Amino acid sequence: MNVTELPFKLMLEPTAFKSFQATKRIVRRLSDMQAYFRDKDAVDEILANSDRMLYEFLEIEGEENQSLSFGMTTIFPGTIGNEFHMTKGHFHTLEEDGPEIYVTLQGQGKLILLSRAGQEQVLDMEVGSISYILAGWAHRTVNVGQEDLVFLSIWPGQVGHDYASIAERGGFPKLIVPGENGPVAIENSTFSRCEEEV
Ligand code: S6P
Numbered sequence: 619m620n621v622t623e624l625p626f627k628l629m630l631e632p633t634a635f636k637s638f639q640a641t642k643r644i645v646r647r648l649s650d651m652q653a654y655f656r657d658k659d660a661v662d663e664i665l666a667n668s669d670r671m672l673y674e675f676l677e678i679e680g681e682e683n684q685s686l687s688f689g690m691t692t693i694f695p696g697t698i699g700n701e702f703h704m705t706k707g708h709f710h711t712l713e714e715d716g717p718e719i720y721v722t723l724q725g726q727g728k729l730i731l732l733s734r735a736g737q738e739q740v741l742d743m744e745v746g747s748i749s750y751i752l753a754g755w756a757h758r759t760v761n762v763g764q765e766d767l768v769f770l771s772i773w774p775g776q777v778g779h780d781y782a783s784i785a786e787r788g789g790f791p792k793l794i795v796p797g798e799n800g801p802v803a804i805e806n807s808t809f810s811r812c813e814e815e816v
C-alpha cells in the first residue's frame with residue numbers, strides 16, 4: 619500500500635519518517651557538491667579519503683494540483699574547510715512557485731533566504747521553530763551544531779526545484795562559518811547580484 623492512499627499521522631519527532639515508506643530518498647554526498655564549497659583543497663583532501671555524506675531527505679511527493687508534498691531532511695554535522703555542512707538550496711520553479719514551511723525537530727541551524735528581487739535574510743533554526751518561506755525566496759539550510767539538524771518541510775505538491783539559478787548567481791549572498799562566539803554569517807565573495815536587484 620502506498621502511504622499516500624490513506625490519511626495517516628506521524629509524531630512530530632526526528633525519527634518519524636523511519637516508520638513509513640517515503641516515495642523518494644535522496645542522499646547528497648560531498649562529490650555531488652564539490653562546487654558548492656569554496657575551500658577546494660579541503661574538498662579534495664576529504665574526497666581522497668572518503669565521499670562524506672552531507673545530508674539526506676525523504677519525501678512523500680504530492681504530484682497533483684492542490685496536493686501537498688512533505689519531507690524530512692537530516693543534515694549531518696561537520697565542516698568542509700570552514701563552511702558548515704549545508705543543502706544545495708533552490709528556488710521553487712517560477713511557473714509553479716509556492717511557499718514552504720519548515721519545522722525544526724532536532725539540532726541547530728541557519729536558514730539562508732534570497733528573494734528573486736535580491737532581498738536576503740538569515741533565520742535561526744532551533745527545536746520547535748517554524749520557518750515560513752515566502753513564495754519566490756530561495757532557501758538553503760546549514761547545520762551549525764554538533765548533532766544532526768532534522769527538519770520537516772511542507773510545500774505545494776506541483777512545485778519544481780530550480781537549482782540552476784543559485785549556481786548562476788555564485789551561490790547565496792551569505793556563507794555561514796564558525797566564529798569566536800558561535801556561527802556567523804559572512805559575505806560570499808562569489809555571489810553576484812543582478813543589475814535590477816534592490
Ligand atoms: C523542498 C524542501 C526540502 C529540500 C531538502 C534538500 O522544497 O525545500 O525538502 O529539498 O531540504 O535541499 P535541496 O536544496 O538539496 O533540495
Ligand code: ZN
Pocket residue numbers: 708710718757773
Ligand atoms: Zn524548497
